[in-house]
Amino acid sequence: MSVNSLFDIGSTSLRAVGKKIDVTSQNIANAESEGYRRRRVSLSSRSVATTGLYASNGAQNVTSSGVGIEQFERVRDGMLVAARNDAQSGESAAREEGRVLGVLEGALATDTDTSLSASLQGLADGFSTLANNPESQGVRESVLGRARQLTDTFGRLDQRLGELTTNTENALAGNVEKANGLLDKVASLNEQIESARAGGSPDYAAEDQRDQTIKELSKLLPVEAQENRSDGYTLTVDGMTVVQGDDATTLSTENKNDPSKPTRVEFGDTGVAFEPSEEGGGEIGAQARLLNDTLPGVQKDLDGLAESVVEDVNEEHRKGFDQNGDDREDFFKPSGTTAGNIELNVDGPKDIAAVAGDGSGNPLPGDTTPAQTIADVASDLTTGATDLAVGVGTQVQEAAAKEEAQAAVGERVQAQIEDVSGVSVDQQLSSLIEQQQQFAASAQVLTTAREVSSTLLSIAR
Incomplete structure (x- = not known):
């Protein structure tokens, strides 16, 4: 040597x-x-x-x-990173659903005096008391007060649902805007990274930043990343390409604030909508499900219960006579009933029908079958109100369980990532x-x- x-x-x-x-x-x-x-x-x-x-x-x-x-x-281990992002997407979706449904659960809570089930039971108790005291004006005033409380409760829940829907729409629009910013950032980093590679000096700091940006994006959307040496990462959402090289596809919300049409998140000008599966999908997926399925479903059930109250109570009320000697009168206004417009048809305590007739168009003061039947009908309808609250509560619990499970998966995978990288x-x-x-x-x-x-x-x- x-x-x-x-x-x-x-x-x-x-x-x-x-x-x-x-x-x-x-x-x-x-x-x-x-x-x-x-x-x-x-x-x-x-x-x-x-x-x-x-x-x-x-x-x-x-x-x-x-x-x-x-x-x-x-x-870097790409498979572990993808698994972590997927778990994070599921965790974020479950957390968002739990958050929104938790607010709704609080509004439907059955353990308060102003709850829907308590208001229905209050109406039932009022008519039951009226059956025993059909001539008492105080009892009749009490029935009217309880009936007004019931309509107010329906209106309050309808308003709360509307506010929750509006808030969710606004949150969805904000998340779509945020996602667009992150997609643009990934596209820009793709260009920066590939330019550095072409110059022979890889920009690893930019690559770290790109991975971190995709991690943030996975909280909003179920994004998948595939590395292409010619133009960086290609990102897809449910098979639709949202970033390729330095080109990003802008997401948009369609039919916003139009109750007659579902809220859609579309990919650019393609007309193709992001349709999340039954679970997961990030915060945007959760909000799309809430707006298109969950909240409309609760609204439908609430409106259906209001309609049942009107129809069932009116049917029995028309069979009785009021203190004016009139029969065949409705207790609630019958046409086009929803939780938001349910109203009383009776003007005062004397308009409440409490006694039956003799078959010849005359009242029978001693027969208070109509009042008692209405009491039974209202009491039976409390089951529907309870079921509505329990159904939402069950969904909240399921969302919490999913969030916990996905968080555990994410933590486990993140620990593996730290071991490797x-x-x-x-x-x-x-x-x-x-x-x-x-x-x-x-x-x-x-x-x-x-x-x-x-x-x-x-x-x-």
Whole structure:
């Protein structure tokens, strides 16, 4: 081995180990940086030049060339990242559904005096008391008060549902705008990263930022990322491409604030709507389900219950006579009943029909069958109100269970990601000590080469 070879080996070793020290220091410095993926340098022996071959023993005359950087890479496991993003999408969807339905559950709560079931039972108790005291004006006033409380409760719940729907629509519009910003950011980072690669200097910080952006996006949408070396990440949502290279597709909300049409999230100008499955889909998927299925379903049940109250109570009320001697009168206004427009048809306490007739158009003061029957009907209808509240409560519990399950999956996968790609400060410090020793050894090679060179020069003189 020549002196020149010693200088060559020592200098290349110093440069290579110096790069490793730089990378290790970078890892330690960014141990707490969110989204940072550990960097790694791989070394390999530099190519060996062969100058000849002796036929006698097969020995080669070689020139040693030291060590070089084989690969400088950012450590990342794409499958784990995809699994984490998928779990996060499901967790965010369940949390959003639980949040909205929790508000609705509070409005439908059955453990308050102003609840729908309590108001219906109050009407039932009022008519039951009226059956025992058909002539009492105080009892009749009480029945009217309880009936007004019931219509007010229906109206309050209808208004609360409307507010919840409007708030969810606004939240959906805000999330779509946020998602569009993140999609544009990924497209911009694609361009930046590919430009850096083309220039021979990969921008790993931008790659970290791109992964972090996709992580944020997965909270809103069930996004999938596929890496394409020619133009960066291609992002898809339910098979629709939303980012390809530096081009991003803008999402939009259609039919907003039009109750006659479902709220749709569409992909650009394609006319194709994002249709989330029964669960998951990020916050946008959850909000789309709430607006198109869950909240309209509750509204339908509430309107159906209001209609049943009107029809069933009116049917029995028409069979009785009021204190004015009139029969065939409705207790509630009958046409087009919904929870939002249910109204009383009776004007005062004397208009309440409490007694039956003799079949000849005359009242029977001692027969209060109509009042008692209305009491029974109203009491039976409390089951529908209770079922409505229980149904929403069950959905809240299911959403909480899904959120917990997805959070557990996400935490487990994130721990695996940290094992693969995260920075262990203790491990990096240990590596730094080894690299310092390697650097010192490489420096010693150069020192030895210098000493040998000096000795040879002194001999030559």
